[in-house]
Amino acid sequence: MFYLVGLGLFDEKDISLKGLECLKNVDKIYAEFFTSRLFGSSFEAIEDLVGQEIEVLVRGEVEEEHKFIEEAKTSDVALVTGGDPLIATTHSDFLVQCSKKGIDYEVIHGSSILSSAPAISGLQGYKFGKVTTIPFPDYNFYPKSPYEAIEENLKMDLHTLVLLDIQAHKDRYMTVNQGLEYLMNIKNDLDREGLITEDTLAMGIARVGSKDVVVRAGRISELIDFDFGGPLHCIIIPSKLHIVEAEYLVEIAGADESILDDV
Numbered sequence: 028m029f030y031l032v033g034l035g036l037f038d039e040k041d042i043s044l045k046g047l048e049c050l051k052n053v054d055k056i057y058a059e060f061f062t063s064r065l066f067g068s069s070f071e072a073i074e075d076l077v078g079q080e081i082e083v084l085v086r087g088e089v090e091e092e093h094k095f096i097e098e099a100k101t102s103d104v105a106l107v108t109g110g111d112p113l114i115a116t117t118h119s120d121f122l123v124q125c126s127k128k129g130i131d132y133e134v135i136h137g138s139s140i141l142s143s144a145p146a147i148s149g150l151q152g153y154k155f156g157k158v159t160t161i162p163f164p165d166y167n168f169y170p171k172s173p174y175e176a177i178e179e180n181l182k183m184d185l186h187t188l189v190l191l192d193i194q195a196h197k198d199r200y201m202t203v204n205q206g207l208e209y210l211m212n213i214k215n216d217l218d219r220e221g222l223i224t225e226d227t228l229a230m231g232i233a234r235v236g237s238k239d240v241v242v243r244a245g246r247i248s249e250l251i252d253f254d255f256g257g258p259l260h261c262i263i264i265p266s267k268l269h270i271v272e273a274e275y276l277v278e279i280a281g282a283d284e285s286i287l288d289d290v
Contacts, residue, residue, distance in 0.1 A: 028053075028103045028132065028133070029095070029096060029099035029104055029105075029106070029121070029125050030050075030053060030104070030105040030132070030133050030134075030135065031105075031108075031112040031113070031118060031121060031132065031133070031134045032046045032050060032106070032107045032108070032112060032135045033046065033107075033108060033109075033111045033112040033113075033136050033138075034046070034065055034073070034107055034110070035109075035138045035236065036065075036109075036110060036137075036138050036139075036140065036143060036235055036236030036237075037065060037066065037067040037068070037235070037236035037237045038066075038067030038068035038236075038237075039068040039073045039076045041137065041236060042137065043135060043137065045135050046107075046135040046137065047076070049105060049133075049135055050079065050105055050107065051077055051078055051079070052103070053079075053103040053105045054104065055082075055095075055098060055102060055103075055104045055105070056077065056079055056080070056081045056082070056104075056105045056106075056107060057081070057082050057084050057104070057106045057107070058084065058106070058107045059083070059084050059089045059108055060083065060109060065109055066234065066237075066258060067234075067236075067237050081107070085196070093121070093124065096121060096124050096128070106121070110137055110140060111136050111137045111138065111141075112134060112136070112137065113134060114139050114141060138236065140190065140235060140259075141158065141188065143236060144188055144261050144263065147235055147240065147242055148230055148242065148263050148265075148280075149272060149275030149276060149279055149280065150263065150265055150268075151269065154184070154185055154266070155180075155188060156179070156180035156185030156186065156187060157179065157180060157185075157187070158187070158188045158189075158190065159172065159173045159176035159177065159187065159188075159189055159190070160189070160191070160192065161173045161189060161192060161205075161206045161209050161210070161262075163192045163201060164209070169212075169213075171217075173189065173209070174210055174213040174221065177189070177210070177222075177223055177264050178222045178223065181222050181264070181266050182222070183266075184267045185266050186263060186266050187263065187264040187266075188262075189206060189261060189262035189264060190261055191203070191205070191206045191259075191260050191261055191262065193259070200258035200260070201260065202255060202258070202260050203231035203232075203233065203250065203253070203260045203261075203262055204250075204251055204253070204255070206260070206262050207229065207247050207250060207251045207262065208251060210223055210247070211225065211247065211251070223247075223264070225247050225248040225251075226246050226247070226248065227246065227247050227264065228244065228245070228246060228265050228276075228282070228286060229244070229245070229246070229247050229262060229263070229264050229265075230242065230243065230262065230263040230264075230276070230280060231243050231261075231262055232260065232261050232262070232263065233255040233257070233258070233259070233260045234256070234257065234258070234259065235261075239256070241255050241256060243255070243280055244265075244281060244282035244286075245281065245283065267290075268289065268290050273289075273290045274287070
């Protein structure tokens with residue numbers, strides 16, 4: 028049997044009772060933390076909680092070798108991940124492989140940034156459009172697609188959740204500040220007037236699921252130098268606001284009351 032188990036957002040206490048029971052009873056536990064990781068917990072704390080050793084896999088072992096699937100032919104094996112295990116598209120392929128090989132499987136879901144960030148933002152969930160991700164730029168690699176995705180959502184009066192790059196193997200996690208700078212650099216490179224400028228309303232969110240979560244709203248020019256603290260971060264670009272959304276941004280997220288004049 029193969030189990031795909033989500034650990035949730037922040038620390039070892041986010042795992043569900045169903046997930047905990049599963050991990051206490053399987054024969055072998057593997058983990059991958061390159062798509063997400065728990066910043067409020069240590070690896071040892073997770074092992075102590077489940078009462079078993081966990082073998083952490085590098086990216087190649089997860090995406091190419093798939094030894095955990097082969098072992099699931101004859102024993103109960105779990106692969107644990109941060110967040111919800113099926114948000115990373117890599118993981119859905121494991122279920123396809125299990126089906127082809129006749130291996131039984133079970134998915135135990137965990138809380139995800141895709142639902143938790145929109146929820147804590149105070150914006151209405153059904154008004155979110157396409158999710159986009161800002162990558163760390165590299166040599167000859169500075170895609171405009173994140174900016175364009177936000178623009179398309181704004182044209183349809185839809186909010187945008189912007190995920191920020193994670194390079195766990197380098198201990199490198201993009202901040203809200205770096206993400207906003209990326210968007211402004213694209214704006215400056217455009218040969219047209221973009222919809223996203225320094226005056227655009229934005230939200231920076233840090234450490235969702237923790238006691239010291241930060242939810243801050245303001246113009247991009249105001250947030251770009253704001254200290255959001257440690258990872259993980261994400262950005263939300265709101266579109267047209269309902270009055271209830273606007274009041275939340277003012278009272279909870281620290282936005283200027285002038286945004287109430289626009290609703």
